[in-house]
Amino acid sequence: MHLGKTLSVSGLIVFGTITSLFAKVVYELKGVGLDGKEKLFQKPWAMTTTMFIGMTFCLPVAYYKEWKQEQERKQKEDLEEPLLATANGVVKGSLKETLLLAIPSFFDLVATVLMNVGLLSVTASVYQMMRGAEMLFAALFAVLFLKRHLNRFHYMGIGCCAAGICMVGMSSVLSGEGSSTHAVSTEEMLLGMGLIVASQAVQAAQLTFEDFFMADLAMDPMKIVGFEGLFGSFFMLAILLPLAYVLPGPEGLGLHENTLDTLAMIKSSRGLQTVLGIDMFALLAYNMSGMMVTDHLGAVFRTVLETMRTLFVWLLGLLLFYTPLGMGQLGESWTPWSYLQAAGFVVLVAGTMVYGRGDEEATKQELSEAVAEAFVAAPTPAAATDEEQAPLLPPSIGTTSATLPIAARGVPMPSEPIIVRGSFKSTMNIMSGSYSRSFSTRSSLPRGSLVGGLAGHPHAPSRTDSDSHA
Numbered sequence: 001m002h003l004g005k006t007l008s009v010s011g012l013i014v015f016g017t018i019t020s021l022f023a024k025v026v027y028e029l030k031g032v033g034l035d036g037k038e039k040l041f042q043k044p045w046a047m048t049t050t051m052f053i054g055m056t057f058c059l060p061v062a063y064y065k066e067w068k069q070e071q072e073r074k075q076k077e078d079l080e081e082p083l084l085a086t087a088n089g090v091v092k093g094s095l096k097e098t099l100l101l102a103i104p105s106f107f108d109l110v111a112t113v114l115m116n117v118g119l120l121s122v123t124a125s126v127y128q129m130m131r132g133a134e135m136l137f138a139a140l141f142a143v144l145f146l147k148r149h150l151n152r153f154h155y156m157g158i159g160c161c162a163a164g165i166c167m168v169g170m171s172s173v174l175s176g177e178g179s180s181t182h183a184v185s186t187e188e189m190l191l192g193m194g195l196i197v198a199s200q201a202v203q204a205a206q207l208t209f210e211d212f213f214m215a216d217l218a219m220d221p222m223k224i225v226g227f228e229g230l231f232g233s234f235f236m237l238a239i240l241l242p243l244a245y246v247l248p249g250p251e252g253l254g255l256h257e258n259t260l261d262t263l264a265m266i267k268s269s270r271g272l273q274t275v276l277g278i279d280m281f282a283l284l285a286y287n288m289s290g291m292m293v294t295d296h297l298g299a300v301f302r303t304v305l306e307t308m309r310t311l312f313v314w315l316l317g318l319l320l321f322y323t324p325l326g327m328g329q330l331g332e333s334w335t336p337w338s339y340l341q342a343a344g345f346v347v348l349v350a351g352t353m354v355y356g357r358g359d360e361e362a363t364k365q366e367l368s369e370a371v372a373e374a375f376v377a378a379p380t381p382a383a384a385t386d387e388e389q390a391p392l393l394p395p396s397i398g399t400t401s402a403t404l405p406i407a408a409r410g411v412p413m414p415s416e417p418i419i420v421r422g423s424f425k426s427t428m429n430i431m432s433g434s435y436s437r438s439f440s441t442r443s444s445l446p447r448g449s450l451v452g453g454l455a456g457h458p459h460a461p462s463r464t465d466s467d468s469h470a
Contacts, residue, residue: 005293005296005297007289007292008289008292008293008296008297009289009293009297009305010289011285011286011288011289011292012286012289012290012293012302012305012306012309013305013308013309013312015282015283015285015286015289016286016289016290016305016306016309017309017312017313017316018278018279018282018286019279019282019283019286020124020127020128020309020310020313021124021313021316021317022275022278022279022282023047023051023116023119023124023127023279024119024123024124024127024317025124025275025320025330026041026047026272026275026276026279027040027041027042027119027120027179028040028179028180028181028329028330029041029269029271029272029275030269031264031265031266031268031269031272032264032265032268032269033258033261033264033265034258034260034261034264035261039252039265040181040182040252041265041269041272042120042251042252042253043252043257043262043265044113044116044117044119044120044254044257045113045116045236045240045241045244045257045259046241046257046259046262047116048109048112048113048116048232048236048240049233049236049237049241050276050279050280051112051116051279051280051283052109052112052228052229052232052233052236053229053233053280054229054279054280054281054282054283054284055225055226055228055229055232055283055284055287056226056229056230056233057226057229057280057281057283057284058222058223058225058226058229058284058287058288059223059226059227059229059230060226061222061226061284061288062220062222062223062226063223065220065222066220066223097217097219098219098227100213100217101224101227101228101231102231103209103213104206104209104210104228105227105228105229105231105232105235106231106232106235107202107203107205107206107209108203108206108228108232109232109235109236109240110199110202111199111200111202111203111206112199112232113199113240114195114196114198114199114202115127115131115195115196115199116254117192117195117254118130118191118192118193118194118195118196118199119192119196120178120179120188120192120252120253120254121178121179121184121188121189121191121192121193122172122178122184122189122192122193122196123172123177123178123179123317123332124313124314124317124332125310125313125314125317125332125341126168126169126171126172126193126341127196128309128310128313128314129164129165129168129310129341129344129345129348130165130168130169130193130196130197130200131196131199131200132161132164132165132200132348132351132352133161133165133196133197133200133201134200134203134204135157135158135161135351135352135355136158136161136162136200136204137200137201137203137204137205138204138207138208139154139158140204141204141205141207141208142208142211145208145212146208146211146212149362150358151358151361151362151365152358153354153355153357153358153361154355154358154359154362155358156351156354156355156358157351157352157353157354157355157356157357157358158351158355159351160347160348160350160351160354160355161347161348161351161352161355163344163347163351164344164345164346164347164348164350164351165197165344165348166344167340167341167343167344167347168341168344168345168348169193170337170340170344171337171338171340171341171344172189172193172337172341173186173189173190174337174340175335175336175337175338175341176189177332177333177335178192180321180326180329180330180331180332180333181329221291222287222288222291225287241257241259242259244256244257244259245257245258245259290302293305303352303356307349307352310345311345314332314345316331317331317332318331318332318333318334319331320332321333
């Protein structure tokens with residue numbers, strides 16, 4: 001178990017860093033296009049397709065896991081479990097639920113396209129830090145559409161997040177560095193950062209949709225990521241890539257994109273082939289590692305690791321720029337304004353921690369209120385005869401029925417767990433993804449006496465980095 005935790009933590013940091021860093025590195029590599037000229041691989045639509053294809057690889061892993069659990073279940077000959085979930089946690093999901101995933105997949109696709117186009121004009125570290133804006137929009141949508149309430153820790157976290165994003169954006173504009181291979185104007189840089197922030201609004205809308213319509217989705221998270229990748233790949237290959245092919249405009253600015261030229265560039269460059277192949281594998285490994293971390297160590301610990309991932313993206317970008325590893329054309333430099341970016345990063349991390357504290361406080365408060373309300377609503381036996389007719393709470397281990405408190409002996413036993421679910425997504429992990437928490441408490445309350453809603457975020461992924469993508 002200890003080895004499994006170590007590998008999952010290492011995998012999340014290593015493969016998460018690769019997916020973010022390579023998303024920028026690929027734009028700084030060159031290939032020969034259809035016109036016979038060598039040029040930069042500035043193909044955001046192609047990169048979006050690559051990312052969704054990488055997510056699709058989660059499906060075979062999910063089905064293998066499901067098959068293995070089914071075999072274990074059959075060996076134990078335990079056939080008295082519900083249809084959707086077995087004692088070993090095999091979760092299949094219905095056809096309707098699978099098709100419903102097409103909606104968040106479309107949200108994810110739009111957000112990914114916006115991020116990849118924005119990444120053309122900013123460095124990888126700025127791109128990664130600007131994604132912290134998701135928390136701002138997730139909190140806003142939760143208040144507007146889900147009728148949630150923010151506490152003082154949430155407001156403090158949001159304030160830190162907004163300040164950190166402004167500091168990071170300002171440092172990027174003042175340094176004037178958007179790419180190590182070509183000049184980027186201030187207008188292009190501002191547009192790129194605006195598109196990245198807009199993408200986080202779309203992802204926050206995705207989380208809000210999933211929270212409202214898909215909170216009880218009976219499907220393995222790995223399969224959810226895989227199906228979102230499958231639907232996203234279909235949308236890209238069948239609709240958006242042909243549309244980008246006929247749209248007007250020059251190549252490489254994020255609107256028009258010649259798919260045939262893209263294929264020619266990939267075919268001509270071994271470097272592009274290697275980076276794209278590693279990127280797709282890293283997406284699969286990142287999603288697997290992320291889910292293992294969430295299972296073994298919890299969503300809060302994963303949020304901390306995602307913050308470290310942002311730091312490693314920046315450090316590796318500097319390493320590529322100042323060492324032969326970058327071949328003189330990759331990475332990003334350290335400028336006098338990098339100190340402002342570092343300060344902004346610290347403020348972003350502080351906002352993450354404070355907002356997470358707000359989630360914990362909201363969870364504790366709503367859980368205690370819901371349990372108290374349920375106990376008040378629980379029926380009280382009027383007479384000893386009623387107590388004798390009602391099913392009794394089972395004695396705890398090592399305790400006889402004679403030692404049970406008298407007040408507990410007449411309380412009806414529930415037929416299923418009482419569940420308090422969450423929907424406040426602590427989305428600011430300076431990345432994409434969503435984690436959700438639920439509390440399942442065995443209680444001496446009647447069935448249906450408690451329904452609540454709480455949360456904490458990464459896309460698990462509903463993905464969700466989504467955690468579903470990088």
